Amino acid sequence: MEKMGLNEIRSKFLEFFESKNHYVESSFSLVPQNDKSLLLINAGMAPMKNYFMGLDTPPSKRMATCQKCIRTGDIDNVGLTDRHGTFFEMLGNFSFGDYFKNESIEWGWEFITKWLKLPIDKLWVTVYEEDDEAYDIWKDKIGIPEERIVRLGKDDNFWEIGTGPCGPCSEIFFDRGEKYGCGLDGCKPGCECDRYIEFWNHVFTQFNRDEKGEYTPLANKNIDTGMGLERIACIMQDVDTIFEIDTLNHILTKVCKISDKEYGKLRKNDISIRIITDHIRAVSFLIGDGVLPNNEGRGYVLRRLLRRAARHGRLLGIKGKFLSDLVDEVILVSGEAYPTLIERKDYIKKIIFVEEERFEQTIDQGLSILKEYVDQLLIENKKELSGERAFKLYDTFGFPLDLTKEILEEQNFSVDVDSFNREMENQKNRARNARGNDDELSWEEDLFSQVDIEDEIEFIGYNNLNSECKIVALVKENEITSIASVGDKVQIVLDKTPFYPKGGGQVGDKGIIKTNKAKIVIDDTIKGLNNLIIHNGQVVLGEINVEDSVDARVDYSLRMDTARNHSATHLLQKALKIVLGSHIAQAGSYVDSKKLRFDFTHFESISKEALKEVEDIVNDHIHLAENVFINNMKIKEAKEMGAMALFGEKYGEEVRVVKMGEFSMELCGGTHVRNTSEIGSFKIISESGVAAGVRRIEAITGRNVSTLLEKYEKIINEISNNIKAKPENVIEKVNALISDNNELSKEIKKMKEKSAGSLADNIEKEIKVINGFKVVAKRFDKVDINSLRVIADKLKDSIENSIIIFAAVNNESINFLVMASNEAIKKGAHAGNIIKEVSKVAKGGGGGRPNMAQAGGKDFTKIDEAIDKGLEIIKNI
Structure with a gap:
């Protein structure tokens, strides 16, 4: 051998x-x-x-x-x-x-x-x-x-x-x-x-x-x-072991070198060396296939592997960040077989570097907290950490549950996993957003798999938006059928179709399928198994049958608006690479007739200046009226030409390349304009973060930009009329009004303070002595909280050994305020404790320091009772 x-x-x-x-x-x-x-x-x-x-x-x-x-x-x-x-x-x-x-x-x-x-x-x-x-x-x-x-x-x-x-x-x-x-x-x-x-x-x-x-x-x-x-x-x-085979041993040797540890000498070190060796290979391939670290699903697996490897680097005595450097060793032994590792090298290293940096910022504090928890367990003679505390480590310091378990198990402790999971579920319930349904058919649901459709369905919609076709399969009410009539919701398969099925981030086409006696309104087109294209719609006229010849017509207006948005995403991706760097990669997209949404890998919010530069680059290439060339070619040839591919996407031997002038070239199966000028114009409407290391840009094109401009024009004209200024002078006039308003606000504030001061002078006559304290308790109507503080401050400063209890009703809200002078505090008064009980009477809540506390209330009928509660508390201090 x-x-x-x-x-x-x-x-x-x-x-x-x-x-x-x-x-x-x-x-x-x-x-x-x-x-x-x-x-x-x-x-x-x-x-x-x-x-x-x-x-x-x-x-x-x-x-x-x-x-x-x-x-x-x-x-x-x-x-x-x-x-x-x-x-x-x-x-x-x-x-x-x-x-x-x-x-x-x-x-x-x-x-x-x-x-x-x-x-x-x-x-x-x-x-x-x-x-x-x-x-x-x-x-x-x-x-x-x-x-x-x-x-x-x-x-x-x-x-x-x-x-x-x-x-x-x-x-x-x-x-x-x-x-x-x-x-x-x-x-x-x-x-x-x-x-x-x-x-x-x-x-x-x-x-x-x-x-x-x-x-x-x-x-x-x-x-x-x-x-x-x-x-x-x-x-x-x-x-004897996988860590001794040539490829893994090459990575392992590098880990030993940077940690200055010899493999095979000490079991504790060997464990850490093996963990780093295995995990860096796994995370390199995961990131290369588009997985990003987060707290759910496969992103959680990636984060767990990364942070486990980072911690074991520390156990080996490795200082600073080191995992991204090990990617070079993974690529050296696996890059020839998996070229995407080479193509995405910088991206993979950047993701690892950022995640390791984030973990480095919190790990010391997290480990310190965990040590405190362990010390407490020892004092209490317990062996299990509560799920609440484990969740705090996860939520605050980024410790995956498994990392906490691993560290504790090394010291013979465990974690209450059930209560951790309850905390996690509670958080998800608080933060859960409604999610849309996936219209892709899974094989379990695909009724058309029961139908013998001999020939492959041909998509002819790149060049044709209407065609004579034949119905080859029909479903209504989740059952295969041969006939459908008015009112029936149906799924239709044609022998060929101009309707684009949802895919590649692009929505499915809408339109009409009709015969001389029947009409079906198609509201979506999706992909089925075995390359089927399924038209979802409703019969609105007549009756349709399998084998009927039909006229299939895509809604031209919607298709063109969608194509504008799709083509704009290609220009946008290239512009982002120019402005932000080569690490930019598509992490998801959505385009319909109204807008485009483009998710991409980046690690910080984008400045307004950078967004403007991106927007300008896209519009420049729209106005250059560059032709869009679409060709089918071998995948190898396309990559040699520099065509961009999507993370995790599986391409066949032949691919479709969309090239816009000399600016953008991507592998894409979507529908596009013939010339960039057809996009019309491009406007970014938002930029935000959607996950760790992923940003999102939403933008509009063409007619939707015109609609937005009309909306803005209407707003400006309305403002112009209201402030009696020409549109071109609106900014100058508004700034002047704001300045005048600020001056008036200052004057009003002064007047309120003066009025509050006078009111305080009058209130001094209402002092009560309770349990040795000088107490002022009063209800106010239509007095804001700021004025309330001014009155209370003046009283507290002018009256020795004082406690002030105020309630104010202003519009639809109740505000309680309690203050105590230094002398009163020395004798046991505590504003925070008093206000807790006061606000509770009016079904509210709040708190504060010994000298000042503030709270709200809900029950307007209980205000006087609440004040009385405060006086009762003072009697018992």
């Missing part, structure tokens, strides 16, 4: 299966596309689920991939063991109703023995105990001795998840030798010891399991194999 590097193994695997007429697909994004059941891709077959279900058509019946994967369930074990990792690569070959067990087993054997040259005498296999077919292939065709073929039960060698496609599997094992074994007679695959390592699983999907638990043979049988690349690399490089 020759030693072989991880990258070489990957290349050989894909090359081998390409020679067996497999379509070699590049890795899908770690972010699942149109699959809400997964947080992150965790297996090679996960992105191809719909191919196995027959819901989407694969590019070939034979495919092979090396898929990036993340498994979050292993995070807590990473570092503690030699084998666990969060990020890994899975090699896989797949057949969708093409070849089956014979080819899968024979080709698998050929690859590992002829291409990888694994020693045959070290190879064992397992099969499902009832799968005689696989057993006979291994024994008779491959020639493995029967003693090295192990039959195992359903738990080990049968793949199924609930109902649906399932089947037996066969696993290939490598015998690492007696020194790794348990020493027991009969030790073989299936034993719990470390001697036999499974590295390639071949799943034979040949049954369908129904809800009754019965298995029926599938008409089209599938093959799904998975081989962990890191695991086979361990075998090929004759090492």
Whole structure:
């Protein structure tokens, strides 16, 4: 057996299966596309689920991939063991109703023995105990001795998840030798010891399991194999752990260098070194696929990994920020296989640097607070930190719950996770905003998958906005039908369509589908599975039938307004890169006929000056009237030309490139103007933050800018009329009015203070002596709180040993004010304590210092009773 590097193994695997007429697909994004059941891709077959279900058509019946994967369930074990990792690569070959067990087993054997040259005498296999077919292939065709073929039960060698496609599997094992074994007679695959390592699983999907638990043979049988690349690399490089294989060891060596620690000397240090090595690889790939750190979902996974790695850097004694520098090592060993890492290097490093910087700003304070909590637990002889305190660390100092748990577990403490989750849910309830529904159909809901639609639906809407078409499928009331009439809400599939389906941030087209006797108003167009285009609408005239010929007409006005906005997003993205920097990348977009919304990666709010510069650049290229060129070409050619692609987007071999003059070039499937001048004009209406490291710009174009200008013109004219000034003199006149108003306000304030002072002089005659205190208690009507303070201050300063209790009714509000002089405070008076009880009577609340306190109230009928309560309190001081 020759030693072989991880990258070489990957290349050989894909090359081998390409020679067996497999379509070699590049890795899908770690972010699942149109699959809400997964947080992150965790297996090679996960992105191809719909191919196995027959819901989407694969590019070939034979495919092979090396898929990036993340498994979050292993995070807590990473570092503690030699084998666990969060990020890994899975090699896989797949057949969708093409070849089956014979080819899968024979080709698998050929690859590992002829291409990888694994020693045959070290190879064992397992099969499902009832799968005689696989057993006979291994024994008779491959020639493995029967003693090295192990039959195992359903738990080990049968793949199924609930109902649906399932089947037996066969696993290939490598015998690492007696020194790794348990020493027991009969030790073989299936034993719990470390001697036999499974590295390639071949799943034979040949049954369908129904809800009754019965298995029926599938008409089209599938093959799904998975081989962990890191695991086979361990075998090929004759090492015991994934951290010793060439690629990971390169990163690990760099971690040792910057921490000045030697691996293998001290277990505590080894744990931290392994955590950093694994996590920096995972976060580099996650960010490269468009994931950003935040407090939910996959963003939380990323933040957790980043902050866990940063903390373990501190445990190793690494000073300052260091994680972004390690990205260079990840790219060095993985960049050739995954070019997006190279393309997005600066972006990945910037995101990591900013997140590490944020954590650095709070970690010391958070650790200090956590130490106080631990000290308190020790004093109270408790072993569990409350969920409320754990949530404070999370909410205030950015400590993920798992990081708090990890730190506490190192000291033999735990966290009340249930109460933490309650605090989290309470916060979500307070902050939750209404979310729109996703109109994309998931496969479970796609009734059209039940319809036999022979030909692929052709979208002709780039160049045509109306066309003669034919209805090929129809749904009403969530049921397949052949007829619909007036009032029915329907979903329609045409054999071809000019209607653009929602996608790429662009809304679906609206319009009309009609015949001589019927009319359907289409209010949305969406994508279904297998490239179906589904028109949602309502029959408003006559009756429609499947097979009817129809006239499909897109609403031209709405389409053009949407196209203006979509084209403007391309100009906007390029302008942002020019003004703010090359780290700008699209993080989401939405365009309809009214406005555009563009989310992008940036780390601080944008100044008005910078926004104006961006706006001017976009308008300059609109006014230059640059032609928009749209071409289909190979993805490699497009990237070589410098076309921008979206994070996490999976592109085929051929892509659509939208080029605006020499200024902007992007991969895009949306609809656009033919010349930038058709956009008309561009106006930014807002800029805001939507998540950590993500900003949002909303803007309008064309007719919507004109509408906004008309609105502003109307406002200016109305102001002009009201202040009796010409529009061009409005600013000067308004500034003068503001200045006059400020002067008048000062005069009024002086008059109020003077009036309040006079009022205070009169009130001095109303002093009561209670329990040795000189007390003034009074209710005022139509006196504001500021005047109330002036009166009370003067009384407090002029009367020794005084307590003042005031209530003021002003418009729809009640204000209570209590003041106490220094002498009164020394004798036990406390304004804050008095006002709490006073305001409570009137169903209000408030508080304050010993010398002054303020509160509100709700019950106007209880004001006098509230004042009496204050006098009663003074009696008992």
